[in-house]
Amino acid sequence: MAGEGSRAGLTREDAAYVARLARIELTEEELGTYARQLAVVLDHAAEIAALDTSGLVPTAHPLPLENVLRPDVVRPSVDREEVLAMAPAVEDQRFRVPRILGEPS
Amino acid sequence: MSGTWEPVIGLEVHCELKTATKLFCGCRNAFGDEPNTNVCPVCLGLPGSLPVLNEGAVELAMRIGTALHCEIRPSVFHRKNYFYPDMPKDYQVSQYDAPINVGGRLELPDGSTVGIERAHLEEDTGKTGHIGGEGGRIHGAAHSLVDYNRAGVPLVEIVSRPDIFSAAQARLYAGELRAILVASGSSDGRMEEGSMRVDANVSVRPAGRAELGTRCEIKNLNSLHSLARAIEHEIGRQVALIESGERVVQQTRHWDEDQGRTVTLRSKEEAFDYRYFPEPDLVPLSPSADWVADVARSMGPMPADRRRKLTELLGEAAGGRTDQIVGVVEKDLEGLVEAAVAAGIGPALALARTANEASANPDGAREVDPISYVTILRLEQEGLLSATQAKSVLATLLDHGKESAALVAKLGEKGTPAEIAARLGFEALGDDSTARLVSDAVEANPGEWARYLEGEAKLAGFFTGIVMKASKGKANGKVVAAELERLKG
DSSP, rough: OTTOOOOSSOHHHHHHHHHHTTTOOOHHHHHHHHHHHHHHHHHHHHHHTSSSOOOOOOOOOOOOOOEEEEEEOOOOOOOHHHHHTTSSSTTEEEEEEEOOSSSSO | OOTTEEEEEEEEEEOOOOBBBBBSSSSSSSSSTTTTTTTOOTTOOOOOOOOOEEEHHHHHHHHHHHHHTEEOOOOEEEEEOOOOOOOOOOOEEOOOOOOOEEEEEEEOTTOOEEEEEEEEEEEEOOEEESSSSSSSSSTTOOOEEEETTTTTTTEEEEEEOOOBBBHHHHHHHHHHHHHHHTTSSSOOOOOTTTTEEEEEEEEETTTTOOSSOOEEEEEEOOOOHHHHHHHHHHHHHHHHHTTTTOOOOOEEEEETTTEEEEEEEEEEEGGGOOEEEEEESOOOOOOOHHHHHHHHHHHHOOOHHHHHHHHHHGGGGGOOOOHHHHHHHHHHHHHHHHHHHTOOOOOOHHHHIIIIIIHHHHHHHHOOHHHHHHHHHHHHHHSSSOOHHHEEEHHHHHHHHEEEEEEEEOOOOOSSSSHHHTTOOOOOOHHHHHHHHHHHHHHOHHHHHHHHHHOTTHHHHHHHHHHHHTTTOOOOOOHHHHHHHHOOO
């Protein structure tokens, strides 16, 4: 994946790729700005990656917790009218969305 | 397909877990409810809402892992990011590099074993319907409608190793996996309702080569039949490409059931970059050893164990009858075979009647009184009912289900099996009458009789058929055979 990992010198192409993944439209000037800023972030990550962490267990979560569970018991859902009132468009009790280009996974 | 090519197949199966609620919120997990009635701020991804993991879903995932002989491990949830209206959050919560179940195996009825790579927890997406396109397909659709009842329903995705080498074996794998999901109480395994969905990774390689060919992933397989057809077609397509000097391009393909072919959905270059990262709103999951042991203890035997047990009971009679054994276990009827064998009925007869007559009416068979069932088998075994008659009586008995005991009791509370048979209206034809019908058949077909005398043994079936027809099925096949032998001299 482009832009993955920590390395200095993130390119404009990398920045454009990340912008496309996030569906953000950037001008040429913004692309330059964000490429430079992202490179700084990656440089910082590179410094951390340079440390010897071979003896450490990876941190999965900053909180020292595990197994936060709830019982499998039904709780009331939100009233449909209230739900659909949030939708930009509704048809047939469903959220109406514009034409989809391409299939999901 | 050319014999010089070997197909290699791996399957990815998504199954919806049979929990009461969704994976991260208390909304109902139900199929077929009114659209958008089982939704809340969590599954709609509203800002500020926080997911909390469903203990019941974890338990069912552990059941699946246990049934598949996986190692149950500490796991972490990730966000899989993509823009598509089936998930209002724009990401799906799944397990990525630390799944709950790792490494396992599934034993198939044909004796082969398929390795399991992993079986991880994730949430299902909402259901989209496409309006204005051809047959509800996305292409040419003007717009789409989304129902989020399914968004957040717990799924387990079971990924096999590429250990499957034919369409038939893929079908066996999917069927066996479904049986395990049902037996472990984890899922309905209903492909037609989408509670079990199968994707197939298919590649071909020259037979004998270890290295794998380029694979294609096939989606939209809505039944075991489609699965086998689609794989068969895809193998043929790939072999034809290679043999004509072209190469297989790694891509995702859509199975078109009506056209009977696969079509390109997207190529590797268009593959999604999901930018997985750990879900900050969920802490790691680490089932205790006690919990894992409790789950293992709470589970009944799996289909493979039950088939093994039935095969042992049948002894030599099990040979060449794998299909009947699989069918009896699938329909949950081995109790009838066990009852019959325990009462002295020959294992082959006990299996045959259960695999055929009892399996034809599984609901009746699960309720039938085993003693009454065995009584009919004994009448057949002792020659008091012909096979045809026994099948007919069994059909009546099975139709009576719960009342079968009363039926048989009424007909023959006391008396010999022969008297019971008589009261059932199926008194077997006496040996004398049978002998007469045999000699009639011989006289009417002198040509066939001459050939039979010259050693064409299979003509015994021809004469038996005539006698059975003449006696309307009342003749005993063994008596007919003995009489033919006697006349032959």
